[in-house]
Amino acid sequence: MIQEQVTATRDHSPVREAAGALAPRPPERPEPEITYIRPSTGWHVLSLGELWRYRELVLMLAWRDVKVRYKQTVLGAAWAILQPALTMVVFTLFFARAAGAAPEGVAYPLFVYAGLLPWFFFSAAVSQASQSILGGERLISKVYFPRLAMPFSAVAAASVDFVIASSLLAGMMLWYGAAPGPGLLMAPVLAILVILAALGVGTLLAALHVAYRDFRYVTPFLLQLWMLATPSIYLPDTAAAGVPTWLAVVNPMTGLVAGFRAACLDGPIPWASIGISAAAAATAFLVGCLYFRKVEDKFADII
DSSP states (O other): OHHHHHHHHHHTOHHHHHHHHHSOOOOOOOOOOOOOOOOOOSOOOOOHHHHHHTHHHHHHHHHHHHHHHTTTOSSGGGHHHHHHHHHHHHHHHHHTTSTTSSOTTSOHHHHHHHHHHHHHHHHHHHHHHHTHHHHTHHHHTTSOOOTTHHHHHHHHHHHHHHHHHHHHHHHHHHHHTOOOOGGGGHHHHHHHHHHHHHHHHHHHHHHHHHHOTTHHHHHHHHHHHHHHTSTTSSOSOHHHHTOOHHHHHHOHHHHHHHHHHHHHTTOOOOHHHHHHHHHHHHHHHHHHHHHHHHHGGGHHHHO
């Protein structure tokens, strides 16, 4: 009983009460914000800012694709040169003597390779980008990141082959004595436009490949027909080539291939055709990316 009184006296002493009054009170915690997570519907913005924040992931995926492509190969990166070079040899053997196949004063092998170089890059970029989502099935179903990183990294990996193959074009120009002119400054701009077109078409096909597996068989056939409709091995004269005029107009590679070849070989640059192709490439990029963003929420469930 005496101990309880002493304890009560000590607990309620004036000194202790004063110390308790002077002690800082814990700060009041604000009310937690409520976040509602709802599924997005309809069309979405491209959110290129988010993709830029994941640029290191895009570069890492592109470098992975490059290493896997040439892993355990004897020739390695030389395949990037051999594919357009062997195609150039085949077309040279069969079409070198055709009337109007190349402009006067330009060797036909050089003419063909300068046209095949941007086309092979476009074809490889579209083919690899279209398979990028299905190829990254495990990554997509487990980790969140901007899904556009997959087709964009595939196009970035194909651009490495384009740079390697360009070295052969420089060597052929030295061999045939074709000196570049001021128009060579347009070559990087046209290459960027080819990248833009490849991103648009490849991204659109990547989304379609997930929903409709038939496109894995349609895409190679589509690229073969597209090559014949593109003036990569002949002059961009649609009447002589037998290509309908409307097809040449809507084909973004018509002006880009012809312009890239003219820029490298110091020929007359078709500015009007380049302008139409640039508008078609920009339209393909917007349509492909917007459709991809619209359906990307279902990728993890469908795959």
